[in-house]
Amino acid sequence: MKYIAGIDVGGMTVKIGLFDGEGTLLEKWAIPTRTDGGGEQILPDTADSLREHLEKAGASLSDLTGAGIGVPGAVMRDGTVNRCVNLGWGVFSLTEALSSLLCGIPVFAGNDANVAALGEQWKGGGKGCRSIVMVTLGTGVGGGVVIDGNILIGAHGAAGEIGHIQMREDEPETCGCGKHGCLEQYASARGIARVTKLYLKEHPEKESSLRSADHISARVLFDEAKKGDATALEIVEIVCGYLGRGLAAVAEVVDPEAFVIGGGVSNAGTILTDTIQKYYVQSVFHASRGTKFVLAELGNDAGIYGAARLVLNG
């Protein structure tokens, strides 16, 4: 039997999936990410863990036909990583380094957000679509563009950085990237909490169940909106307005078949996708009004699926 490994390196854990040659997930597990010492143990740890699991299945590393790996940083077309700050990594050939630990098998690498987008296009919310844009609403706003089943990398590894589309020129606060008015400042989990607090402060006359919450978060906002709190619903409209207009700009460029919305914020469910879509349809060029909005389906497994798909894409 031949195997494919799908690896998703995060700042806390390395998720590993073992797939058969057709891309069916056989087994998945995670190991801690050891970031000390410049993260030099991460790849050997991963290879050791793969070897152990293969041996338990009565196989060995030589039964792997390929491995895919997603990492939190820019990955160039030739498999070179260009600094993964969270892992302590500098610049080196990720594909060569991992391949040499895995008996020289072909290794394919990508940025984690892009690889997760590929996973969702293949087996998740975007299944059946040739081209999707995945939008990950988490700590930041991440993005991944998949065209005809392949990740769009970009000339500087920066395709899909849609969280940094500038939505407002008059934003006084600074984004983590140093710019002002990025989509991420309004639509990430942190951005949504910020917008919510600001709205409550600027509208002291508005009553809201949000005012009695211990802690304002994106989750609390959507929970109160779903319970019918009028002020929370107004804030949801504001946040989704930014997303709808931002994704309309994305559609003017790549015109995807679907937007797949993932990340922690997407646990809010269809109130999120429906409201984003409402503003999208108002803003987008008429030809692209029919674009689908779907929720991501693979959760934390999107990365290992996408990594395996990198191998199948060859």
Next chain:
Amino acid sequence: MKYIAGIDVGGMTVKIGLFDGEGTLLEKWAIPTRTDGGGEQILPDTADSLREHLEKAGASLSDLTGAGIGVPGAVMRDGTVNRCVNLGWGVFSLTEALSSLLCGIPVFAGNDANVAALGEQWKGGGKGCRSIVMVTLGTGVGGGVVIDGNILIGAHGAAGEIGHIQMREDEPETCGCGKHGCLEQYASARGIARVTKLYLKEHPEKESSLRSADHISARVLFDEAKKGDATALEIVEIVCGYLGRGLAAVAEVVDPEAFVIGGGVSNAGTILTDTIQKYYVQSVFHASRGTKFVLAELGNDAGIYGAARLVLNG
């Protein structure tokens, strides 16, 4: 000898180029576009003209190995056109219709702006780049996205409609597309003239050589700016500010190697590209700051080059 035909159908003329099998342009000419009768003569006229020119060269239609064609409308992946209003065309298989007039040779079709982008990427301002976004500043603001040497079509044939990225929410005037605040309203030839007139009206205190011009146009604006008129220079900054911020949004999505700026407005030269780039660098995510800004080089021939390239891409 084997030939390739590159055809660019415009509302007034059909431009035709005859290329050798390696893609060298041997001869080019144009015929009138007969749009009467639902434009049903356009393809037969084109085929007849190709036959005549091939016969003059001692060849025949059977020496053509393929033809590419760009048309002013949306073209689906399967070669179906979806209405070309300027030609009187409805919905039909453009590739099949032209192929049957050309002895059954393979025909490849695309939207004219996209095909011109491919021509510029292959032989023009974007030569040597794998991925470019072409921006055509003419009556409208057109766009074409080329990724790894192939046109990005989009799920609804609307990729590259960058003229309809919304730049302002408070724009009172309506764009031709029915939306408000599209990039085209500030940066097309007409949009630039509009912005110029508005600025002169809103700043009656500002002296300017523009006030004595017979007619305000994008060309007049850039001419006066290049002569050093301070007010004209201020307006150039405004117009290029919209373009720089709009193209930054484009780069967050596809991160091209270069932006190729064409269309009538691009005759202004490097004052245009330099000023756009200044605002682009201020707005774009840091990884993409190095994107090149170049002027288009093929002028009206971009379409026939791109059409020939469609054939070579296969």
